[in-house]
Amino acid sequence: MCYGKCARCLGITLVPLALLCIIANTLLFFPNGQTGFNTPERLAESVWCFSGILGSGVLMIFPVLVFLGMENNDCCGCCGNESCGKRFANFSSVIFAGIGVAGAAYCFIVSAVGLNxxxxxxxxxxxxxxxxxxxxxxxANHSMWNECKDPPNIVTWHVTLFxxxxxMSGVQIVLCAFQVVNGLIGFICGDCCSCCGSA
Structure with a gap:
């Protein structure tokens, strides 16, 4: 198994998830597509936590960039050891995957609270x-949703987006946690891909 290629696949998968989280969080500010309700007095506090924009969106950029660059990482030969560059890249990916887990976990928790x-x-x-x-x-009781009169269709909008x-943040947590394991194995065992290539 090539740890760099695996990390790159995870990075590619995280890109659309991060974009979708940003879009979903942004839409929460416009109930039913309307602009007249985006004030703290009219929207739930969980919307104003920007969990999809910051946690699963912006913070996810850092691990994505690291994951995408791992396959082509060319820093072999450091410290007189061919594999130490790849090992360091795997270790750094673990750190950035941890940042991704933290950001996605923030979004996951805020979304759960928002739904509750x-x-x-x-x-x-x-x-x-x-x-x-x-x-x-x-x-579990959709008949209660009719009690909300304004903003129109706010319950459906709120529940769907959260x-x-x-x-999506749950999937991000799983993917980043997988890279933590993948990166640790790559750091301990070394990378299967040839670092310097063949002549």
Whole structure:
């Protein structure tokens, strides 16, 4: 197994996931595609944590760049040892994979909290934007969703996007955790690909 090629495949997979997380988090600021509700008083606090933009988006750039560059990493011969450059690259990928895990875990936790609390909305009896659901009970009872009157369709919007963020950040955690293991094995055992190539 070539650890550099494996890391590159993981990096390629993480790119669209990071972009989709950024898009999903951005859409949370525009309930039902409308722009008049993006204030802290009208949107859930979990939206303002920017978990998809920062955690699963921006922070994921660093491990992606490292993973994509590992296959072509050419720093062999350091310290008089052909394999030490590849070993160092594998070790550095472990560090950056840890950053990826932390960012994705942040998004995962915020998304879970956001789903549990539900969105802020108004009801027939309350014109103030508040959390009307508790302990995630509304997720299994769709009839409760009709209690939210404004923003329109906010519950569907909120649940769909936070569910997507939860799933995508979960996949990112698995991929980055896999690279932690992959990188550690590559660091300990050395890389199977020839570092300097053949003449």
């Amino acid at each position: 609390l539900g969105p802020k909305c108004t009801t027939n009896s309350n014109i103030n934007y508040t959390y009307i659901f508790t302990d995630g009970d509304y997720l 569910s997507l963020l939860l799933v």
